[in-house]
Amino acid sequence: MKLLALFRRDADVLRFRFLLLAAISGLANAAVLATINVAAQNVSSKQSNLHNLLLFSLAIAIFVVTQKRLMVDVCNQVEHLIHRLRVRLLERARHAEFLEIEEIGRSEIYAGLSRETQVISQAAPNIIIAVQSAVLVLFTMLYMLTLSMAAFLLSAAFTTLGAAIHLARSGEVKAQLRQAFARENELVEGFTDMLDGFKEVKMSTTRSLEIAQRVAHVSSDVATLKIRTQTLYANDFVMSQVTFFLLTGLMVFVVPSLSQSHVESVVMTTTASLFMIGPVSTVVGALPIFSNANTAAESILELEERLSRIDVDRDGDPRQADHFHGFRRIVLDGLTFRHHAPAGDSGFAVGPIDLTIERGTVVFITGGNGSGKTTFIRLLIGLYPAVDGALRVDEERIGPENLAAYRNMFSVIFSDNHLFTELYGVPDIDQSEADELFRLLEMSHKSSLRDRRFSTTRLSGGQRKRLALIVSLLEKRPICVFDEWAADQDPRFREKFYRVILPRLRQAGITVLAITHDDKYFDTADVHLHMEDGRLSPVPLGGVAH
Secondary structure, three states: OHHHHHHHHHOOOOOHHHHHHHHHHHHHHHHHHHHHHHHHHHHHOOOOOHHHHHHHHHHHHHHHHHHHHHHHHHHHHHHHHHHHHHHHHHHHHHHOOHHHHHHHOHHHHHHHHHHHHHHHHHHHHHHHHHHHHHHHHHHHHHHHHHHOHHHHHHHHHHHHHHHHHHHHHHHHHHHHHHHHHHHHHHHHHHHHHHHHOHHHHHOOHHHHHHHHHHHHHHHHHHHHHHHHHHHHHHHHHHHHHHHHHHHHHHHHHOHHHHOOOOHHHHHHHHHHHHHHHHHHHHHHHHHHHHHHHHHHHHHHHHHHHHHHOOOOOOOOOHHHOOOOOOOOEEEEEEEEEEOOOOOOOOOOEEEEEEEEEEOOOEEEEEEOOOOOHHHHHHHHOOOOOOOEEEEEEOOEEOOOOOHHHHHOOEEEEOOOOOOOOEOOOOOOOOHHHHHHHHHHOOOOOOOOEEOOEEOOOOOOHHHHHHHHHHHHHHOOOOEEEEEOHHHHOOHHHHHHHHHHHHHHHHHOOOEEEEEOOOHHHHHHOOEEEEEEOOEEEEEOOOOOOO
């Protein structure tokens, strides 16, 4: 059971103290039943019940104290367990490489950090109540043993039969739940496609309809799988109820013929069997909750195992983040990257690339769609690992030990850039400089920056790119990389970008690498490189790339 393994590893809910609390709570509950039975017998014989009343009150008090302490402590432990899980998964994901995250898939990581942990959190109280109910059933059966051996054997046989039926079905239930979890991940992907690509969805009726049909189909599959599991649980629940109804009937109709039972003991065993119906129903009702939580725990442990292969030490020492900020040049010597491809196929390759980028130069990169420009940029900035060749900053070769410091040279605005509402990683901001950048980029009337947060980011794509440029300049990195930054700007501001902003960056000693198609402004570059079929070649200034 993966859930129990998770609890044993990361929480104290299976320790002796919690098991003792559950046992005392169950024993107190069974004592309530025993006291009631004895008191009822005294009433029939007109004896005093003061002693039994005191025992009854004491049993209830013990139950209240232990049950409350048990549930509060377990919930405390489980929530701390989930907190540690989230932090651990986030830390592993944070240290992962871009390709590793792409391989695992965002939907699986989202599910591990949110849905699966939420399932475990919501299941914990119900599972604890079910465990306590199981303990109560055990003590009630032991109490029946003191009343009648025949009654005890019948109750044990019926309970064992019910448990065997459930265990026989548990494999099927587990398989169905795993399928449901996998399909729910696909459901998340479908909703992500719909929302992240909403503009594209609105521009194609057939695309919109097909995505909706796909999501509806997956949702229907999820519903079908869960209906099947719930049907199995419903059958189990009904059978458990019927079983104990039959058991109660047997206490009245069969037990007296099997043993020399007095009327009082028959009444007591019958009362005990009726008393067990509630706890047994609780246990059976908790089975789907436990199965869901167990499947969630299995998914989390699998995700954690995949993320555990990631080297958490390769992000380097944060104190060395500016190690390369005084660089003179970056040298690419035969640098090559190849995308993974199905067996037997050759994946698209970029390189080998031989290139020297001098500090303070403005480099334009052109090329058609699919030529490899974005892959080259990701290779250059260290997001993609080279399969061959060398990358150097001045005379120092870039490897795993200094890759993080190398990446910290770059401030990048990707074509699909994510704009953070808060300026994470920029601890010290010169407010006057920020205000001046807002004026330069003509954004003062749209947004503002206070306490490292934008007042709003609900803007057009071009305006969001301008805010991203403000962040990029406030980061004070020696190299700025722009992937089609100007493509989202209106013609007037596009000209301002090339004629005013880029010269200003050059004058400040900032190296600029920009992917662009704006041939009207190629004269503003110091170096023009053209990418075609994964090969990079220089273009003479003033020349035309073909």
